[in-house]
Structures are given as C-alpha cells and as structure tokens.
Amino acid sequence: MNEKFTAYAQPEVLVDRAWIEKHSNDPEVRIVESNEDILLYETGHISGAVHIDWRRDLQDQTVRDYIREGGFAELCRRNGITENTTVVFYGDKSNWWACYAFWVFTLFGHKNLKVLDGGRDHWVAQDGPLTKEVPTHDAADYPTPPKRRDDEIRAFFADTLAHAQAELPLVDVRSPGEFSGEVTHMPEYPQEGVLRGGHIPGAHSCPWKTAANDDDTFKSREELAKIYEERLGLKQDDNVVAYCRIGERSSHTWFVLTYLLGFENVRNYDGSWTEWGNMVGVPIERTND
Amino acid sequence: MSAFPEKLEEILELFEHLPETERREMLISFSENTSQHEPIEGDTFDLEDVRKDDECTDEVGVFLNIDEQGGTHFRVKLGPKVQTLTRAMTAILCQGLDGSRPQAVQEVPQDFVPRIVGSELVRLRSQTVYYVLTRMKSACAVYLKRKRAAS
Numbered sequence: 001m002n003e004k005f006t007a008y009a010q011p012e013v014l015v016d017r018a019w020i021e022k023h024s025n026d027p028e029v030r031i032v033e034s035n036e037d038i039l040l041y042e043t044g045h046i047s048g049a050v051h052i053d054w055r056r057d058l059q060d061q062t063v064r065d066y067i068r069e070g071g072f073a074e075l076c077r078r079n080g081i082t083e084n085t086t087v088v089f090y091g092d093k094s095n096w097w098a099c100y101a102f103w104v105f106t107l108f109g110h111k112n113l114k115v116l117d118g119g120r121d122h123w124v125a126q127d128g129p130l131t132k133e134v135p136t137h138d139a140a141d142y143p144t145p146p147k148r149r150d151d152e153i154r155a156f157f158a159d160t161l162a163h164a165q166a167e168l169p170l171v172d173v174r175s176p177g178e179f180s181g182e183v184t185h186m187p188e189y190p191q192e193g194v195l196r197g198g199h200i201p202g203a204h205s206c207p208w209k210t211a212a213n214d215d216d217t218f219k220s221r222e223e224l225a226k227i228y229e230e231r232l233g234l235k236q237d238d239n240v241v242a243y244c245r246i247g248e249r250s251s252h253t254w255f256v257l258t259y260l261l262g263f264e265n266v267r268n269y270d271g272s273w274t275e276w277g278n279m280v281g282v283p284i285e286r287t288n289d
Numbered sequence: 290m291s292a293f294p295e296k297l298e299e300i301l302e303l304f305e306h307l308p309e310t311e312r313r314e315m316l317i318s319f320s321e322n323t324s325q326h327e328p329i330e331g332d333t334f335d336l337e338d339v340r341k342d343d344e345c346t347d348e349v350g351v352f353l354n355i356d357e358q359g360g361t362h363f364r365v366k367l368g369p370k371v372q373t374l375t376r377a378m379t380a381i382l383c384q385g386l387d388g389s390r391p392q393a394v395q396e397v398p399q400d401f402v403p404r405i406v407g408s409e410l411v412r413l414r415s416q417t418v419y420y421v422l423t424r425m426k427s428a429c430a431v432y433l434k435r436k437r438a439a440s
Contacts, residue, residue: 038410039373042317056409 002117007221009262013255014117014218015088017128024048029086030079030137033120034097036248044130046090046123050079050137054097054248058104066148072108073144080137083110090116090123094209094216100251103268106153108145115255118217125215153254155241155267157275160200161282163241169234170203171242173253174273178245179205181286184277194277198284200243204232208249211256224261236263243269243276292398297385304405312407320376326383328352328364336432338424339366345420346370353428360388363425374406378418381405382425391429397422 002018005011023029024047031049033041041051052058057075060067067075081087087105089098095115102113116123124130150156155163164170177183181197199205210227211219218224228234240263242250247270257263269276276282291298304312328334332352339350347368354362363386365379386394399419406418 037372037374039313039316039320039377042313043320043373 004220005117008260009221010259013114013259015114016117017123017126020046020088020116020128023086023088026086028084029088030081031088031090031116032079032098032101034089034091034101035120036091036093036097040092040120042132044132047129047131047133048135049090050135052079052101054100058101066104066107069108069145069148072148073142076110076142077139080140081110082140082142084112085140086112086114088114088116090119092120094121094212094252095119096208096248096252099255100248103153103251103254107148107150109149118215122216153258153267155243155269157269157271157279159267160241160243160269160271160276163239164200164202167202169232169238169240170200171232171234171240171250171253171257172199172203172205173208173242173244173249174199174205175207176205178273179203179287181284194245194274196277196284198277198286199273200276201283201285203243203285206232206253208244208252211253218256218260221260224256228257228261234263236261237265238263240266241269242266243272245273246270247272292396293401294386294389294393294397296387296389297382297397297401300381300385301401301404304407309407309409313410316374316377316406316410319378319380320373322380323365323367323376326364326380327366332364334364336428336435338428338431341368342420345375346372349421349424351421351424351428353425353432355391355432356388359390361391361394361429362387363428365421374410374418375421378402378405379421382422386425391433394429395426397426 002016005014032052033045033049091098179199184194184197242253244250254268257266334352336353341348347370350366352364
C-alpha cells in the first residue's frame with residue numbers, strides 16, 4: 001500500500017496509479033469517472049472506466065433530490081456493478097464529483113468504495129494512459145437497497161438550522177469571498193442563483209482546497225489534523241455538518257473528515273448555500289458587517 | 290433571412306440534425322481542433338486581448354485581424370483549465386464567424402448555443418460557453434471604436 005495512505009484512519013478507501021494498473025482487468029472492480037466538465041469522459045478516460053454523471057445519473061431534477069433506491073439499483077445494474085463490486089471513483093476538479101458520487105453510493109449503503117488519490121488531473125500529469133473506448137459491461141444483478149440513508153450522512157435544511165441554533169460545528173468549505181459575503185458566486189464560475197452572500201451563523205470557514213495538495217492529492221494525515229483538529233478545534237466524536245453551494249465541494253471535505261481523519265459523525269448539507277442563502281426568514285452572517 | 294453569418298448557420302444546421310451521440314462526438318471533434326485556431330508565433334494582429342476574467346476558469350486570449358474587405362479572422366488561445374464544451378464552442382465560433390464583418394459579429398444572438406449543444410448539455414456551470422462569444426464581440430467593439438477614433 002502507498003505509504004502515505006497507511007496513516008489515514010481508513011487507508012483502504014484510497015488507491016493510487018499502481019493499484020489501478022494492478023486491477024485494470026479485475027472483474028470485481030469497476031472504475032467510475034465523475035466530472036464537472038460534461039464532455040471530459042468522452043475525450044479520454046482510464047481504460048475500463050464507466051461514466052457516472054452527477055446530474056443525469058445521481059439526481060432527480062424534478063424534486064431537487066437524489067435518485068431513489070430503485071433508480072440506484074438500476075444505475076448499478078447497467079454499469080455492471082454488483083453489491084460486492086469494488087467501485088473506484090476519480091474525476092476532475094481534485095475529485096469533487098468523485099467524492100460526491102462516493103457520498104451518494106454511501107447513501108445507498110454500497111460497501112466497497114474507493115477514490116483514486118489526485119483524481120483525473122493527477123493521473124494525466126503522471127502520463128497515465130487514457131482511452132476513448134467506452135467499455136461495455138454485462139448487466140449485473142443489484143438488489144434494490146432497503147432505504148436511502150439520508151439520516152446518517154446527509155443534513156437537510158431543518159437539520160442544519162437546528163444544528164446552527166445548537167451551536168454545533170458547521171464547516172463552510174467555500175472560498176473566503178463567498179464566506180464573507182463579498183461575492184455570491186465561487187471564483188471562476190457564473191452566478192448560480194443565490195440572492196444573498198454570507199454564511200450560516202456560527203460556521204467555521206475552511207475552504208475544501210486546504211485539504212488538497214497542488215497536485216490534487218489529499219494532504220497527509222498530519223497536515224489534515226492540523227487544519228481540522230488544531231486550527232478549527234474539531235474533535236473526532238463531534239457532530240459536524242459541512243456545506244458549500246450545492247454539496248460537491250463539501251463532499252470532498254466530508255470524505256476527508258470521515259475516512260482520512262476518522263470522524264464518526266459528519267453529514268453533508270447538500271442543499272447548501274443555494275438553499276440557505278435563498279430561504280425566506282433565515283438568518284445569515286457576513287464577515288464584514 | 291438567418292440572423293447568423295452563413296458559415297455559422299451551416300454549422301448550426303449540421304448540429305441540429307445530429308442524434309445525441311453524434312452531437313457529442315462532433316463537439317469532442319471541434320474541441321480537439323481548438324489548437325488549429327491558436328495564434329501562430331510571429332503572427333501580428335490588429336487587436337490582442339489576453340486576460341483572465343473572474344467568470345472563466347482560465348486565461349483566454351482573443352486575437353483579431355481584419356482583412357482588406359473588412360472581414361474578421363479570429364485566433365483564440367485557451368488556458369488548459371478551460372472546459373471541453375467551451376473549447377468546442379471556441380473552434381465553432383472561429384470557423385463560423387471567419388470572414389464576417391465586425392458589426393455582424395456584434396449582432397450574433399447568443400440563443401444559438403442550445404441549437405449546438407442540445408438540452409442535455411446546457412447547465413448552469415456550462416454557461417461559460419457564452420463567454421468566448423462575448424469576448425469576440427468585445428474585441429470587435431474595441432476595434433471599431435479605435436477605427437472611428439482614427440478617422
């Protein structure tokens with residue numbers, strides 16, 4: 001195993017290029033690419049990787065929610081994923097959407113999940129091979145999960161409001177400008193329909209990027225502990241809620257806190273600022289007020 | 290009569306009749322041709338506008354030449370972080386607007402984008418596909434302003 005991984009709370013959730021190459025033809029492994037760039041998979045991907053799109057495949061746009069249990073089973077079946085398949089996620093943007101897809105698979109209780117450290121850009125930077133060949137996998141048998149585990153790793157608006165009122169730890173992983181209220185969009189992105197700038201009262205500002213190296217890999221456990229435990233003062237058994245704008249950057253932080261640092265009770269508020277910032281009658285804070 | 294320059298209208302009609310899979314393949318093909326529309330070392334231009342705006346993921350350089358007949362010829366240099374759809378749109382615009390007059394470029398309606406990318410690929414975070422056209426229009430506006438000032 002990669003030496004860096006051994007220090008993490010759950011080192012088995014990370015893989016590197018050597019692991020991918022060793023398992024490239026393993027029928028028990030399915031590699032999944034999840035990106036923000038909608039067409040990136042088609043320009044080339046890791047051999048054997050299937051494409052799972054965060055919006056088309058994981059969400060139900062008619063109710064601003066995720067797919068239900070039956071939809072998840074169908075998604076797995078058509079991608080040749082069984083209950084026992086080890087699913088390895090990777091993608092662009094330092095693995096934002098890979099962690100998001102990992103989180104959604106966790107909502108449905110899939111057990112064997114991993115992330116390729118550094119994601120797609122790191123793979124490409126290491127001259128990792130890409131192919132345009134889209135794999136075909138025989139449809140698999142995947143039983144419909146008994147329930148979506150929203151109550152375990154997901155926070156809804158009401159949960160987050162109660163969390164803030166109880167002054168429990170909230171981690172805002174957006175950029176400093178978004179947190180302060182100076183801007184209502186993230187740097188380098190268009191406005192995504194938020195009327196107010198600021199943050200949830202009492203939230204800590206800790207941008208997701210602080211957990212990643214410049215080459216998109218995760219920082220070491222020691223470095224992560226300094227950021228979240230020493231600087232933010234979070235404890236392993238704290239009840240923590242992380243949020244961003246729509247839940248993808250906070251999935252990255254949820255992954256770091258849960259699997260790399262071993263926090264026991266972290267939830268992702270996927271409604272995030274696009275819900276909270278627009279909600280009528282709900283307080284916000286601005287740093288410069 | 291179409292509101293779009295003839296070459297761009299031809300590309301629009303091509304995309305409109307493609308099934309989704311082929312539409313994506315065509316977009317990938319255009320995105321991979323972006324380097325053909327980059328400025329070549331030693332080229333000189335009537336106007337150069339290279340900058341990194343807050344709403345785009347990377348630096349975009351727009352280079353404009355006007356020929357003797359008053360037709361525009363764009364070259365565009367995109368930073369490596371620019372998304373695939375924006376790359377494709379850049380190649381489409383360089384090809385589709387080639388030879389159009391600056392005034393005609395400024396009048397191109399933005400609503401052609403869904404005709405090219407289809408409904409499935411239009412997302413909030415794909416809105417930067419409009420960005421390159423905005424930059425081209427801006428380059429034309431600056432060129433015309435300078436020309437008026439000079440005369």
